[in-house]
Amino acid sequence: MLNEARLQLTDFLNSSIFKNNFMEIDLWSLVHLSTGFILIKKFNLTYKKLFILLFAYEVFEFVCIFYNVQIGTLPLFREESYLNIAFDLIIGMFGGYLAKR
Numbered sequence: 768m769l770n771e772a773r774l775q776l777t778d779f780l781n782s783s784i785f786k787n788n789f790m791e792i793d794l795w796s797l798v799h800l801s802t803g804f805i806l807i808k809k810f811n812l813t814y815k816k817l818f819i820l821l822f823a824y825e826v827f828e829f830v831c832i833f834y835n836v837q838i839g840t841l842p843l844f845r846e847e848s849y850l851n852i853a854f855d856l857i858i859g860m861f862g863g864y865l866a867k868r
Contacts, residue, residue: 770839777845791851796858803862814863821859825852 780794799821806812806820828844829852830836836843847855 770841773838774841781845789850791848791854792858793851796854799855799859800862800865803859803864804866805862807863807866812863814860817863818856818860821856825855 780798783791783793784796785792803817803821806817812820831843832846
């Protein structure tokens with residue numbers, strides 16, 4: 768039951784808001800935006816440290832996908848395009864920028 772709820776939430780957050788050949792934004796983008804904002808506000812990180820944390824998370828996610836890490840019978844993460852990964856970083860950094868303003 769918990770796995771089914773996680774799958775439904777993930778499917779919902781994977782809903783595309785905007786996508787073309789140059790940009791890919793889904794509902795996860797709101798999570799990345801707020802993550803960047805919160806990390807800067809709460810921990811007073813520099814942009815460099817924020818980028819390193821966001822990048823490290825994306826690498827962790829990629830490695831889990833590559834090695835098919837699972838919780839029960841479901842994968843921990845779903846495969847993303849490189850464009851989506853790049854925009855996760857950009858949007859996370861933008862959240863940090865908004866926090867510093």
